[in-house]
Amino acid sequence: MEDCIKLHYVVDGQDFVSCGRASEDVKRTLKSLGISSQVIRKVAIAMYEGEVNMVIHADGGIADVGIYADRIEIVLSDKGKGIADIEKAMQEGYSTATEEIRELGFGAGMGLPNMKKYTDDMTIESELNVGTTITMRVNIV
């Protein structure tokens, strides 16, 4: 088996304030590995956006992170309502977040586009009323 570190987090769906704990923890782990700040920044932002998405749209979910010698893989999976139109969801500024959530400063429609922007590969699998799984990869150069 390839040498790696696996990290597993449960993202609490009720908790806006502590949202970002998983990305914070991943960041710390990456620092202890001496990974460059550019890579850490990419991972931290992509993961933070993903966490926020799961809290806003899916009542929380699971984050699994694998750190390998050449890459970091992040899998975010939730049992939420799913994404109806993935292509639309990828557009900047498009959001289905409620007014209440927007008032909290979230739901600007930048989540998925930012995740795509900061990662080297991203795939979305989603089924309506079943859930969404997003797999992201950031290469370590």
Added chain:
Amino acid sequence: MNATKVITIIGESCNGCDKCMKRCPTEAIRVRNGKAVINYDRCVGCGECVRVCPTHSKAEHYDPFEMINDYKYKVVLVSSSLYVQFPNISDVNVLLTGLKKMGFDDVFEVAVGVEYVINAIRKLIKSDRAVKPIISTMCPAVKNLILNKYENIADHLAPIVQPEKYAARLALDIALKKTGLDRKDIGIFVITPCGANVMELKETASDIIDGVLSTREIYFPLRAIIGKIKRDEVENLCVASTKGVVCASNSGSSSYINTDRYITASGVEGVISVLNEMDHDRLDSLDYVELFACSTGCTGGSMNVENCFLARARMRMIAKHLSNKMDFKPVKRRSIKEKPYKINNVYKLHNNFMEALKMTRRMNEIYDKLPKLNCGYCGAPSCRAFAEDYVKGEILKCRYYEVKEDEKQDEH
């Protein structure tokens, strides 16, 4: 890496309590064998451990005053925070005259350097070259904290030299021209209230600054001299403007940068809360970030004598009497640009990635099993720090959980 010792621990009086260890923003302190120990690679020089120590077992490192006697011509650079350490002095010239009587041949105000720095920051804000928001680098402890712990946002640090360094450069030019002496005969000294500044100047400006002295050490001799100065002895030495002087207090610089899009925070906790927001990319619509590790800016430096809030109040009163324009022309124009900052990878466990991977994995395994009470009983500031120290090979004992080596084998 900051290998210079900023804070010295006075061994006999340290009783090994965990106050400093818990307070340190970079987890640089451990308690080992009943005494506090500092990891200087991580120390940013903020002085929190000095302030919080109940047995006064810590002291900032600085140069002894006597060393000024090794030079033929001695110039002293004075931080504006010194102006406000004395009661009933509203004329800065009295204090500057006092310094000359103390043995210096000339005095130079750091506030002059500050004014150049603020002007450079204002220009930078106007230009589109800089990564915004620009973080002020006037506080060396904040700069070190960012390079140690917030490397993601290090590109926001203003590429501008510390005011003391710039002032020293200008003062040296003047001294060389005025005296015609060799560089080696001229001593350039800085009086500072700040441990981080001592470290910063010794590490990066030893070519222009010969010694860094402490406000606390010169305070009482200077106070005695000032008390004896007669009115007709006072020399007209102050050339700084209000602008240069008030920047030694928090929120001082922000009023002079010609924008409302700024944020200021002071005190280590406030600084960290702002840096966390920046790290999450939430301050992007701002132009300028002014941060001071001490609660009232440099007027709250840990080597000051006066109460920091009183000092700040006096600053306001003194500034009123100063001119709006500084009365200074440099001998030579000098570049105010700082060399690129170096990120310190102080949390890296091992230089070899695969080795670091193994250690990090083990660290996470151990951390999972710890009680996460962060009680400090083991001599590490948090359970996470315990796990980190443990994989680095330190022998530690947790009072709730015994780390067993064989379980490592089980899991493979």
